[in-house]
Amino acid sequence: MNTYEKVFSDSGNKKVVLINDNSDPSMxxxxxxxxxxxxxxxxxxxxxxxxDQAELFALEYVKNNS
Numbered sequence: 001m002n003t004y005e006k007v008f009s010d011s012g013n014k015k016v017v018l019i020n021d022n023s024d025p026s027m028x029x030x031x032x033x034x035x036x037x038x039x040x041x042x043x044x045x046x047x048x049x050x051x052d053q054a055e056l057f058a059l060e061y062v063k064n065n066s
Contacts, residue, residue, distance in 0.1 A: 006055075009062040015040060016062055018054055028054035032061070 004020040015033040028051055032044035048054035 008058045014065070016058055018058055020051070030054055030058050030061070 003022065004018075006018045008016040008018065010016075013035045015035065017031050017033070019029050019031065020027070026049060028048040030046040030048065031042055032046075033040040034043045046054075046057065048057065
């Protein structure tokens, strides 16, 4: 099973990643991680039903929260 993963932002103390797993291709999940020392903590999760909406939201999220 291949997983689609695209990193939108990896700067500062936050990382924004879009993931789609082939086991459930209809779900696009956007994770927001906060870096703490050597670890990353998942602080937000957003679910989408199509790739275009997820990518648009990710770009706006990075733009507004950077």
